[in-house]
Amino acid sequence: MARPVPPPVAPDTDARPALALVGTVTARIRALRPSLSPTGARIGDAVLAAPAEIVGLTVSELADRTDTSVGSVVRFCQDNLGLKGFHDLKLRLAAETTPSADAGVQAPGTPTDTVRAVLAAATAGLEQLPGSLDYAVLAEIVRLLRRAERVLVAGVGTSAPIAADAGYRLRMLGVRTEVLTDPHQQHLAARTLGPRGCCLAISHTGQTQETLTALRAATESGAVTIGVTSYLRSPFTELCRHAVVAGAPERHGLEATASRLVHLAVVDILVALLADDDPTAASTAQQLYTDAITAHRV
Incomplete structure (x- = not known):
């Protein structure tokens, strides 16, 4: 018996890639990092380096820490992360329980430190995957x-x-x-x-x-x-x-x-x-x- 020919795959009406902004804030920033502007990259790097500290900062303090402006921080939250604003960013960071796996990655250590850091990165990636x-x-x-x-x-x-x-x-x-x-x-x-x-x-x-x-x-x-x-x-x-x-x-x-x-x-x-x-x-x-x-x- 001849194998039935499947129908052509119907094209989507919207040709844009399906890229919903899901997952943790830190995961979003890492995914966006290569495409951020220099200003956005400074803000994003500051968040990744110390997400727990960001929760305790005001928008002006984060702007000062990153040598940017309040408007730049707000635009970063809204345009890049799809959030309502800086307060929304702080609420989401506070809700994230996984510590930043990027902390201290540049500092050399003992072989034991390196092994633990590599395995921690792998574990963090898999744990964050569902979100x-x-x-x-x-x-x-x-x-x-x-x-x-x-x-x-x-x-x-x-x-x-x-x-x-x-x-x-x-x-x-x-x-x-x-x-x-x-x-x-x-x-x-x-x-x-x-x-x-x-x-x-x-x-x-x-x-x-x-x-x-x-x-x-x-x-x-x-x-x-x-x-x-x-x-x-x-x-x-x-x-x-x-x-x-x-x-x-x-x-x-x-x-x-x-x-x-x-x-x-x-x-x-x-x-x-x-x-x-x-x-x-x-x-x-x-x-x-x-x-x-x-x-x-x-």
């Missing part, structure tokens, strides 16, 4: 992945292993998935996705040229674009119809394993949601997978 997720966006991503005739998972550099894992896990659930880490092949595959296709891209910074090229090509082909990244504002999120923005504090200016662990957790979440969405199809696909790997077991 960073937009559950309506996750549900829509699952729907699009399930309906797609073909899914290309794109990611290079430190995101390549995450892309490979995502492709493998999706294939286990019966999603027709391909992962191509060679930039030229990735570009070509994206161009041929078509309206029934989907490009799932992963990029920590959202600025990797090869991944952006794949997203543009997928968009031009009519495919839906989905992204997983650490930063809210970037060329990457502008090219994604839907994006999951989730990261973790970095150590020593590196693209830390903490952020990659968070992205792997996002992949796990999408796989689990896909399995829950259609348990019968998931069970059938997993049985085929089990039968296939039996030959590779001793």
Whole structure:
């Protein structure tokens, strides 16, 4: 019997990326940090460095501490964080119970201190993940992945292993998935996705040229674009119809394993949601997978 052809994925009426400002205030600031103006960056860095102290400051005191103005602080709260104002910022900071994982990251210490700091960053990233997720966006991503005739998972550099894992896990659930880490092949595959296709891209910074090229090509082909990244504002999120923005504090200016662990957790979440969405199809696909790997077991 011929395999039924799924209908084309209907385009959204609103082409803007689905990027709801959810999660803790500190998580929002970290996600926005690369796109902030110099003034906004000074204010944001001050909040990240000592969120508990900010709760006890007046708006004028924060402006003095950051060498900015009261108007700049208020605009930072409203325009960048989507809050009502500085008082709203203080209320939200007071409600956050997780201590800032960025405190003292630049100060060298003993090997024990370094180990604890790295693990604390990973733990903080995973603990903050539930509050960073937009559950309506996750549900829509699952729907699009399930309906797609073909899914290309794109990611290079430190995101390549995450892309490979995502492709493998999706294939286990019966999603027709391909992962191509060679930039030229990735570009070509994206161009041929078509309206029934989907490009799932992963990029920590959202600025990797090869991944952006794949997203543009997928968009031009009519495919839906989905992204997983650490930063809210970037060329990457502008090219994604839907994006999951989730990261973790970095150590020593590196693209830390903490952020990659968070992205792997996002992949796990999408796989689990896909399995829950259609348990019968998931069970059938997993049985085929089990039968296939039996030959590779001793």
